[in-house]
Amino acid sequence: MLTDLPQPRGIAARLADAALSMGSEPNFAATLEAIVREAQKSIPGTDHAGLSLIVDGKIETAAPTSPLVEQIDEYQYKFGEGPCVDAIFEAEVYRTGDMSAEHRWPDFSTAAADAGVASMLAFRLHLDGRTQGALNLYSSQHDAFDDAAVHTGQPFAAHAAIALAHSREKLQLLDALDSRDVIGMAKGIIMQKYCIDDERAFSVLVALSQHGQEKLRDVAGHIVEECRAEARDSLPKS
Structure with a gap:
């Protein structure tokens, strides 16, 4: 329907602004912070955001927007399960809307729900066949991430992976x-x-x-x- 046209253009404009912001930061740390900042602004339902990056074969949290992100990520690394772990190693997108009823990650979901996280959405960050990590989004609300969040988050994650790779290349060159x-x-x-x-x-x-x-x-x-x-x-x- 014609009345539906403005919304996609709005999403495209937000993604364009986000890509410009992520790609224009002066250093690697600032790029990471820009990615999570723009994710909070661009992907509906997001209360907190963070990155899980593969560093020397291990997964490490980067640029968390709150201490809660670090806490939840530590649960994922400790138990070796959760949306970000599966997004990195299994499939490109993982979503859950009721952490207390989640059976895919029994140990992690119990700990995350007790900490106050009800919904999560994770996107793999990869470029040219190389996985760099995952973008992780968190909410205290149930079913916070709908299909619109996934459809916005997928191209956002693609832009973020490009910005991350370019910034890392610049860092290595320096x-x-x-x-x-x-x-x-x-x-x-x-x-x-x-x-x-x-x-x-x-x-x-x-x-x-x-x-x-x-x-x-x-x-x-x-x-x-x-x-x-x-x-x-x-x-x-x-």
């Missing part, structure tokens, strides 16, 4: 540049101290790294910090 700068400074210090060339200075760094079983960047960082400390100590005392 870390790589920072590592290169630190290693370059350490090589210069070694070259000056021992009067050797660039190649031999790098070999010294590698040998120190292997001997101490430390990352090359960490070894370089120690050398740079020691040099700075020596320089500070050599300054005239006021």
